[in-house]
Amino acid sequence: MKTLTLVRHAKSSWKDTTVADHDRPLNKRGERDAPFMARRIDVAGIRPSQILSSTAVRAWTTAKIIARHLGYPQEFLQREKDLYLASLDGLLDVVAAQDDAFNSLMIVGHNPGLTDFADFLSPGLTDNLPTAGVVAVGIDRDDWSLYERPVTELVAYDYPKNRHGTDD
Numbered sequence: 001m002k003t004l005t006l007v008r009h010a011k012s013s014w015k016d017t018t019v020a021d022h023d024r025p026l027n028k029r030g031e032r033d034a035p036f037m038a039r040r041i042d043v044a045g046i047r048p049s050q051i052l053s054s055t056a057v058r059a060w061t062t063a064k065i066i067a068r069h070l071g072y073p074q075e076f077l078q079r080e081k082d083l084y085l086a087s088l089d090g091l092l093d094v095v096a097a098q099d100d101a102f103n104s105l106m107i108v109g110h111n112p113g114l115t116d117f118a119d120f121l122s123p124g125l126t127d128n129l130p131t132a133g134v135v136a137v138g139i140d141r142d143d144w145s146l147y148e149r150p151v152t153e154l155v156a157y158d159y160p161k162n163r164h165g166t167d168d
Contacts, residue, residue, distance in 0.1 A: 002144065003104040003155060004095065004121070005046050005136040006114050007066065008129045010034040012058035022056050022084065033132040033160040034062045038069035044156045046136050048072065048106035050098065054083035056110070062132070063108040083109045088116040092147055100143045121152050133159035 010030035019025075026034065051072060053063035060079060067077050082094050091113050098105055107114075111129060118125055118135040129135060136155040139146070 001103070002139040002141060003046070003048075003136060004139060004146075005041070005048060005104070005106040005134060005156075006118055006121075006129070007037075007041075007062065007106060007108045008111060008114050008131055008133045009054070009056070009059040009062040009108060010037070010065075010132040012131075025057050026061050030058065030062070030131065034065040035069060036160060037132045037134060037158070038066040040158050041066060041134055041156075042070055044134075044136070044158070046070075046106070046134075046156060047104060049104045050078070050102040051076070051106045051108065052078050052080045052083060052094065052098075053108040054086075054110060055079045055081050056084050059083070059108045059110065063106075066106070066108070083107065085110050086113045088113055088120055091117045096145045096147065098144045102144075105144070118157075120149060121146075122154050122157075125154070125157060130159040130161065133157075 010026050010033045012024040013027035051067055053059050115129040118129050121137045135157050137152040138155050139150045139152050
C-alpha cells in the first residue's frame with residue numbers, strides 16, 4: 001500500500017512585479033496558511049517517507065514549513081525541477097521515477113497540474129485545489145507507476161478555508 005499526498009504551495013506574493021515567477025515568496029496569508037495546514041496534515045496522520053518539492057521559492061518554502069512541523073529531516077527534502085509548473089503527465093513521470101521502497105510520498109507543487117493529478121487520482125474530487133490545499137490517497141500497489149488510473153482511497157482532502165477540516 002502506498003500513500004501519495006499532493007500539496008499546492010501556499011499563497012504567494014505578487015507585490016513586486018519585477019520578481020520572476022519562479023522566485024515569488026509567500027505572502028502574509030501563505031506564511032499563515034502553510035503552518036496551519038502542516039498541523040492539519042499532522043493531525044490527519046500523514047507521515048511522508050519522502051518529500052519532493054518544486055524548485056520555486058513558494059513551493060520550497062511551503063515544503064520546508066511542512067517538513068519542520070512533521071519532524072521530517074530538512075536535509076532529506078528534495079527539490080525537483082521537473083515539478084515546477086508540471087502537467088499531469090510530468091507529475092506522473094516524477095512519481096514513477098521514485099524508489100518503490102518509499103511507501104508515502106508527498107509532492108509540493110503548482111496548479112493546474114496538481115488539480116489535474118488530484119482529479120486523476122480521485123475523479124470529481126475538485127475542480128481547483130486551493131493554495132495550501134492537500135489531497136492524500138491510498139493506493140493499493142507496490143510501485144509508483146500510476147500511468148493507468150489506479151484504484152485509490154481518499155485519505156484526506158483539506159485546505160485552509162475548509163471548516164470541516166481534520167482538527168475541527
